[in-house]
Amino acid sequence: MGPEEFREAAHRLVDWVADYREAVASLPVRSKVGPGDVSGLLPKEAPERPEALSALIEDLDRVIVPGLTHAQHPRNFAWFPSNASLASVLGDIVAAGIGALGISWQSAPALTELEQVVCDWARKLCGLSEAWHGTIADGASTACLVALLAARERALGGTPGSQREGGLQASPVPLSVYTSQEAHSSVEKAVLLAGFGAANLRFVPVELPSRGMDVGALQAMMDEDVSAGLRPAAVVATAGTTATTAFDPLAGICAIARRHGAWVHVDAAMAGSALLLEGKRELFSGIEDASSISWNPHKWLGSVLETSLFYVKEPEALVSVMATDPSYLRSSRDGAVVQYRDWGLPLGRRFRALRLWALLRLEGAEAIRGRLQRDLVNAERLAAVVEAAPGWRLVAPLTIQTLCVVHEPAGLGGEELDAHTLAWCEAVNWGGGAHLTPARLDGRWMVRVSIGSETTEWADVEALWALMREAAAAVETGS
Ligand SMILES: Cc1ncc(COP(=O)(O)O)c(C=O)c1O
Structure with a gap:
């Protein structure tokens, strides 16, 4: 063509x-x-x-x-917002059209330098300090794996267990990793892929009602592991869990991890967008003490998929684990430039920054903040309506924009209540008028209402609420 x-x-x-x-x-x-x-x-x-x-x-x-299943639908309340703003789509069209080959700074200087600039713009919009250096990963799962590989080497560098020597198989001590019981499944996956072994992954209990990691339990588990001859290498903290958008207490976690020299990675995949809102930054208090952070502008913010911001304090820690130096990739500029291939897994990268650059330039931060704020208000309004409705209940605190809801007809409990919950949720989804996802919480099913599609207005939330009540009543009465 x-x-x-x-x-x-x-x-x-x-x-x-x-x-x-x-x-x-x-x-x-x-x-x-x-x-x-x-x-x-x-x-x-x-x-x-x-x-x-x-x-x-x-x-x-x-x-x-x-x-x-239409992620861009205004009545999509399933999983999490996956907004592909049309402004961002324009950037992605350009990325494909240019077809730049991102294998070194020299192969596309603009690709590297725009990524640096856009990561820095986003850092400032999030109120993060200059200590952070960013790159764009394909997803939070990859960012977590990369962080854990760096943490592993930090724990083992200078020992026979360094990856440049015998690797984990020659480690003088087993390494342990900690995350909350409510962390995303990608954390466990990353721990396994990074070779720590399931036996060395500790799931720390959460505190109620916040559902954030229990810092006292973390401390006790780490102390116990050290007494047993293990070395705590990393904590993966979650800022905005998948099921309930709970926040782990980052300040306390970082303080304990520091005592053991452990890396702290903050997984803020979905909720990171809330950093743009000053009123929500308190939820992330202590984030500056972490070692790495990732969050996905391809969720709530509006960038096309595979735009996951990954910030580290010490890029050298990534380079020490990821760097390769084949002769065909060398250029006279090496040493003066960033080589993003040394900050992550892939060699060839797409011009990822264009989609976030286009979003920020064509929408402007003010309008984006306004949209996020609108979603918070809609979530609060729905929470008030749900709590006032007989038989309906929120089963987790509302922190940002995801509500966790159950409808409890009198006399129903246990598995019967589970069956009722799954049935009314399925009835809403099958009808096609809105889309919700159920999830397990404390051994029971509940339904998540994740508000934040770019085109979702209060009228859509009201329409969803009508469908929820209609479906629950129909299931309850067997009609
Ligand atoms: C808290 C959390 N972490 C990680 C992920 C995985 O993100 P990604 O699809 O970018 O790998 C998700 C996605 O649902 C998530 O909610």
């Missing part, structure tokens, strides 16, 4: 995307397709000859759109 043909096709496709966004509110939020429905509509072999763009567009409408 040459540039002229591309120009014509791209205009049509941009029109298609704009039409999709305009129409998305009229579609069922959750996809109704079953397993194999999408692949069953597609040819088994790739075409030998070029097809017309119109055929591709036809399949977008016929096959792809019905096969989507």
Whole structure:
């Protein structure tokens, strides 16, 4: 395809995307397709000859759109907001169009330097100090793995267990890692991938009602491990847990970790966007004492997916673990520039910063803060309505924008209540008018209402509440 043909096709496709966004509110939020429905509509072999763009567009409408659960729908309250603001989409189009090869500073100087600048813009918007140096990872899972690899080397550097020597297999002492019982599953995954072993991962209990990590328990577990000959290497603290958006007390955690020389990684994947709001910074109190932080502008903030900000105090700790130096990647500028390949796992990186740069420039921080604030207000309004409704209850404190809700008909408890909860949630989802996700909390099911899609207004939240009550009443009365 040459540039002229591309120009014509791209205009049509941009029109298609704009039409999709305009129409998305009229579609069922959750996809109704079953397993194999999408692949069953597609040819088994790739075409030998070029097809017309119109055929591709036809399949977008016929096959792809019905096969989507619409994250950009104003009545999407499932999982967490996954906003792909159209301003950010523009940056992503440019990234694909330029096709820069991010393998070294020299291979695309603008790619590296824009990433540095955008990470710094975001740092300042979050009120973080100059001590932090940022990069963009594909996700919080990767950032956590990278942080744990750096923590491992920090604990073992200078011993036979250093990765440059025998690695963990030659470690003179076993290393332990700590995270709260409510941490995201990616933390356990990262601990296992980094080679610490499940037996050396401690799940620290949480305090109620906050559901933040119990710092006293952390201290006791670390002391016990040290007495047993282990070395605490890292704590992964969560600022905004997945189920209830609970915040671990970062100041206390960092103070205890410091005594043991352990790395503290803060996983703020979803809630990090709240750092933009001064009124919510208290929740992150102590964050400056951590060793690394990651949060995802590709969730609530509005950047297209695979934009996860990862900040460290000591980039050298990453470089010491990740750096490679093959001759074909060297240039005369080495030494004077940042090589982002040495801060993470991949060599070749996409021009990731463009999507966040475009979002911040074309929307402006003020409007973004206004939108986040709107979502907080909507969440508070819904919380008040739920708490005032007979039979309805919030089962976790509202910290930002996610409500954890149960409907408890008189006389129902235990597994019967679980069945009721799952049934009314499924009824809402099946109807297509809104989308919610259930989750387990203290051994029982509850339903999460995650407010924060870019186009969600109070009217959408009200409509959701009507659907919830209707579904719960229908399930209760068996109608
Ligand atoms: C607290 C938390 N950490 C990590 C993740 C994983 O993020 P990612 O998909 O960017 O790897 C999530 C996603 O739900 C999360 O809520």
